[in-house]
Amino acid sequence: MRWRREPSVIPGFGITFGFSTFFLCALVLLPLSALVAKGAGMDWQRFVAVVTDPRAVASYRLSFGASLVAASINIVFGFIVAWTLVRYRFPGRRFIDAIIDMPFALPTAVSGLALSAVFAANGWLGQYLEPYGIKVVYAPLGITIALTLIGMPFVVRTVQPALEELPRDVEEAAATLGASPFYTFIRVILPAVLPAMLTGFTLAFARAVGEYGSITFIAGNIPMQTEITPLLIIIRLDEYDYAAAAAIGCVMLAISFAMLLAINLLQLWGRRRVSASARR
Amino acid sequence: MSIALEQVTKRYQGQPVVNDVSLNVAEGEFFVLLGPSGSGKSTLLRAIAGLVDIDQGSIALHGSDVTQVGARQRGVGFVFQHYALFRHLTVAENIEFALRVRRMKAADRRARRAELLKLVALEGMDQRLPAQLSGGQQQRVAVARALAHKPQVLLLDEPFGALDAKIREELRRTIRIVQRELGITTVLVTHDQEEAFALADRIGVMNLGRLLEVGAPRDLYARPATRFVATFLGAANLLLAQQGPEGMRFGTTPVDASVRQPVPTGREHEVVTVLRPEEIELATEREKLSSSYIARAVVEEMQFTGALERLRLKLLDNQQALQATSGSGEARIEVTRAQPERRALPLAIGDVITLGARRLHVLPTPLSSFAIYAAEAAAQALTDAPLLATLAARMKTRVATCADAAAASSEPAITPGVAVIAADATAPERAAQLLRAGANEVLLLNADTALPQQVCMYWADDAARHATLAVAASLLRHLPAEALCIATAPAGRRDPLRAQALRALLDARSEARAAHALETRTELVPGEGPSAVADFLSGLAAPLLVLGAADTTAAHAALNLLNARLPAMPVMLVYREGRG
Numbered sequence: 116m117r118w119r120r121e122p123s124v125i126p127g128f129g130i131t132f133g134f135s136t137f138f139l140c141a142l143v144l145l146p147l148s149a150l151v152a153k154g155a156g157m158d159w160q161r162f163v164a165v166v167t168d169p170r171a172v173a174s175y176r177l178s179f180g181a182s183l184v185a186a187s188i189n190i191v192f193g194f195i196v197a198w199t200l201v202r203y204r205f206p207g208r209r210f211i212d213a214i215i216d217m218p219f220a221l222p223t224a225v226s227g228l229a230l231s232a233v234f235a236a237n238g239w240l241g242q243y244l245e246p247y248g249i250k251v252v253y254a255p256l257g258i259t260i261a262l263t264l265i266g267m268p269f270v271v272r273t274v275q276p277a278l279e280e281l282p283r284d285v286e287e288a289a290a291t292l293g294a295s296p297f298y299t300f301i302r303v304i305l306p307a308v309l310p311a312m313l314t315g316f317t318l319a320f321a322r323a324v325g326e327y328g329s330i331t332f333i334a335g336n337i338p339m340q341t342e343i344t345p346l347l348i349i350i351r352l353d354e355y356d357y358a359a360a361a362a363i364g365c366v367m368l369a370i371s372f373a374m375l376l377a378i379n380l381l382q383l384w385g386r387r388r389v390s391a392s393a394r395r
Numbered sequence: 396m397s398i399a400l401e402q403v404t405k406r407y408q409g410q411p412v413v414n415d416v417s418l419n420v421a422e423g424e425f426f427v428l429l430g431p432s433g434s435g436k437s438t439l440l441r442a443i444a445g446l447v448d449i450d451q452g453s454i455a456l457h458g459s460d461v462t463q464v465g466a467r468q469r470g471v472g473f474v475f476q477h478y479a480l481f482r483h484l485t486v487a488e489n490i491e492f493a494l495r496v497r498r499m500k501a502a503d504r505r506a507r508r509a510e511l512l513k514l515v516a517l518e519g520m521d522q523r524l525p526a527q528l529s530g531g532q533q534q535r536v537a538v539a540r541a542l543a544h545k546p547q548v549l550l551l552d553e554p555f556g557a558l559d560a561k562i563r564e565e566l567r568r569t570i571r572i573v574q575r576e577l578g579i580t581t582v583l584v585t586h587d588q589e590e591a592f593a594l595a596d597r598i599g600v601m602n603l604g605r606l607l608e609v610g611a612p613r614d615l616y617a618r619p620a621t622r623f624v625a626t627f628l629g630a631a632n633l634l635l636a637q638q639g640p641e642g643m644r645f646g647t648t649p650v651d652a653s654v655r656q657p658v659p660t661g662r663e664h665e666v667v668t669v670l671r672p673e674e675i676e677l678a679t680e681r682e683k684l685s686s687s688y689i690a691r692a693v694v695e696e697m698q699f700t701g702a703l704e705r706l707r708l709k710l711l712d713n714q715q716a717l718q719a720t721s722g723s724g725e726a727r728i729e730v731t732r733a734q735p736e737r738r739a740l741p742l743a744i745g746d747v748i749t750l751g752a753r754r755l756h757v758l759p760t761p762l763s764s765f766a767i768y769a770a771e772a773a774a775q776a777l778t779d780a781p782l783l784a785t786l787a788a789r790m791k792t793r794v795a796t797c798a799d800a801a802a803a804s805s806e807p808a809i810t811p812g813v814a815v816i817a818a819d820a821t822a823p824e825r826a827a828q829l830l831r832a833g834a835n836e837v838l839l840l841n842a843d844t845a846l847p848q849q850v851c852m853y854w855a856d857d858a859a860r861h862a863t864l865a866v867a868a869s870l871l872r873h874l875p876a877e878a879l880c881i882a883t884a885p886a887g888r889r890d891p892l893r894a895q896a897l898r899a900l901l902d903a904r905s906e907a908r909a910a911h912a913l914e915t916r917t918e919l920v921p922g923e924g925p926s927a928v929a930d931f932l933s934g935l936a937a938p939l940l941v942l943g944a945a946d947t948t949a950a951h952a953a954l955n956l957l958n959a960r961l962p963a964m965p966v967m968l969v970y971r972e973g974r975g
């Protein structure tokens with residue numbers, strides 16, 4: 116490890132490292148520590164009781180389950196969208212490219228409102244789904260759809276540059292070597308963009324777990340059925356039960372951290388395979 | 396034949412990038428496609444591999460037509476300029492890719508891989524990733540990968556383009572050795588003539604989508620048939636000379652018979668000669684030359700390049716006659732000398748010396764230079780016409796202007812080269828006058844005449860056929876247009892004249908192919924004579940007509956008719972008197 120690097124535009128390692136550490140502490144670690152401290156304020160038995168309350172457990176399952184499903188959907192369709200944008204030139208391409216970012220800019224409450232308008236029992240699409248017994252609003256399906264919507268740009272925007280960097284001649288090489296399009300996709304294209312897809316997945320997942328605004332509109336917030344963890348925390352806060360809110364928050368923090376760590380390790384392993392101690 | 400291409404054409408947005416290319420590559424041959432960037436050589440190679448669909452023509456590999464077969468099934472080995480290795484796979488996995496696709500057993504794969512790595516001298520690199528290899532090593536892996544499935548044809552697209560000089564040479568040797576050892580039919584694409592010379596059994600030179608010439612490196616260098624090949628394969632000075640029954644001369648200076656190959660001579664006409672820089676002798680005075688004297692010159696530029704000394708000389712006399720390289724300005728001659736020659740006669744900038752030619756090659760092209768017959772302003776407009784400007788630049792030739800107040804009279808003085816006149820209402824009459832005065836070719840065009848998309852050939856009298864084909868072929872080497880041979884015949888299906896016309900067309904096509912390496916399409920137009928031709932031409936987007944004629948009255952009549960019907964169309968009138 117080299118501590119001193121060659122001169123560059125940004126002044127010295129000492130200053131930049133110091134600033135980074137301070138920035139991380141003040142904005143990330145400090146509030147998180149406060150949360151943990153708050154949760155630790157209550158005694159152990161009560162802590163266990165609060166976090167294992169069936170209502171809380173149901174909310175974890177819904178929050179993380181729906182987020183995983185949404186991120187998984189995004190990884191498939193986000194890839195297809197990115198592929199279309201990178202590989203083809205068609206009228207309206209710039210327009211579609213701009214639309215991708217809309218969920219970034221929209222206040223999430225607005226997305227929730229919009230989705231409820233479409234999927235409500237008398238909404239544009241909802242009225243056709245209702246007769247078949249497909250319930251979107253006030254159901255886990257609605258939550259998943261909302262989380263998919265807000266997570267989509269993360270996957271597209273991370274996969275897009277990776278695809279742009281993937282040289283076309285690699286596909287042609289695979290073809291001259293006798294590989295079918297499917298084989299080429301599985302063995303050549305997918306491994307090349309997998310790290311980017313994982314990053315996109317992580318971001319979409321992280322965003323979905325923390326999502327609150329859009330869900331409150333479409334979920335109906337029925338305890339044990341469509342109540343997500345962030346909402347449960349708000350409810351506890353409304354009851355002035357700060358300790359309980361913090362305790363549930365700690366559990367969420369722990370699960371999220373574990374999952375992100377796992378994905379990061381997976382990615383690290385994948386990247387090491389691709390560029391192993393790159394460029395010698 | 397290992398690879399057989401038949402009139403292959405590929406267009407992008409209507410523009411042909413590969414234009415009517417026919418080519419046969421023999422079993423085990425190392426063939427190099429050489430050309431500047433944008434000449435269509437890479438597209439042609441990719442078409443052979445099946446990576447590009449062609450618009451017309453056919454491609455056969457080892458006797459079976461593969462035009463409609465995809466890249467996957469053609470099974471050729473292809474090496475890309477930027478290696479195109481699978482970056483996430485190890486060297487071993489890269490090389491075994493084709494074998495894995497074919498579900499070969501692991502043990503067999505390993506054996507084949509070891510064999511290939513030995514062939515490209517990369518033993519022990521199996522478990523490296525491409526990122527851990529140098530550029531040269533990566534390209535070796537790419538070659539090994541392309542050979543893994545034992546293809547019968549190996550195609551390489553500028554494989555050394557991204558490497559530096561030393562490694563390039565090393566890899567070049569490896570590829571030559573591998574090719575010899577396996578006896579595999581190989582086509583390599585490059586823009587580097589040195590590379591082509593070093594590797595090729597035969598070279599095919601491409602420009603503007605056309606395959607101009609094919610031949611052994613030595614033959615192409617010594618006896619090029621086209622200006623492009625002469626100047627692209629090594630350096631060349633193009634000089635205009637007069638060729639007559641009593642020999643050849645530069646201006647007033649006769650050229651010794653010993654330095655040029657005999658050329659069939661008839662009426663005196665202008666020819667284009669190739670003088671290689673290393674075939675020029677320098678001496679302090681004319682008497683000391685052991686070769687044929689050409690002119691005196693002054694040293695303008697000197698360049699030391701190691702083994703050779705490169706000189707740029709400005710001619711002091713004979714300028715007009717020798718000036719073939721530019722439209723205006725003074726003629727420059729390039730000379731290279733080996734060190735012993737340099738020591739024998741050291742020169743400095745500003746020295747005046749005499750030039751001699753040890754060997755001259757006369758190009759068989761009928762188009763030497765252009766001479767515009769028009770008043771000054773009109774002449775300038777014609778010089779700037781896109782068609783003429785492009786032709787002159789690509790042919791590296793002179794465009795002279797004959798300010799011809801006198802030439803408006805019935806007996807214009809003839810300047811050598813293609814006569815150029817404005818295609819106005821008086822043009823047919825002027826053209827006929829010029830022919831009578833001794834011109835062989837007259838180009839009729841307007842100031843705004845753009846580049847044609849089709850070059851059509853038509854002659855009413857068969858005596859004009861050779862000349863028409865030669866002129867059209869010469870034009871087409873400099874224009875990315877379609878070549879089209881036209882004949883007319885009565886519409887009746889069983890008419891004997893029709894069969895005769897058809898036979899004449901096919902004869903013309905094979906003559907174009909044999910004598911000028913030109914592929915043409917043929918069109919039998921219903922009707923009779925120039926009016927039927929005009930009907931047909933009016934349906935084309937941007938035609939140029941090469942009109943062959945064997946007597947001036949017929950030429951005059953045909954021009955009159957065409958000029959009335961299609962005033963905007965450029966016409967190249969080719970006149971050869973009927974034999975006998």
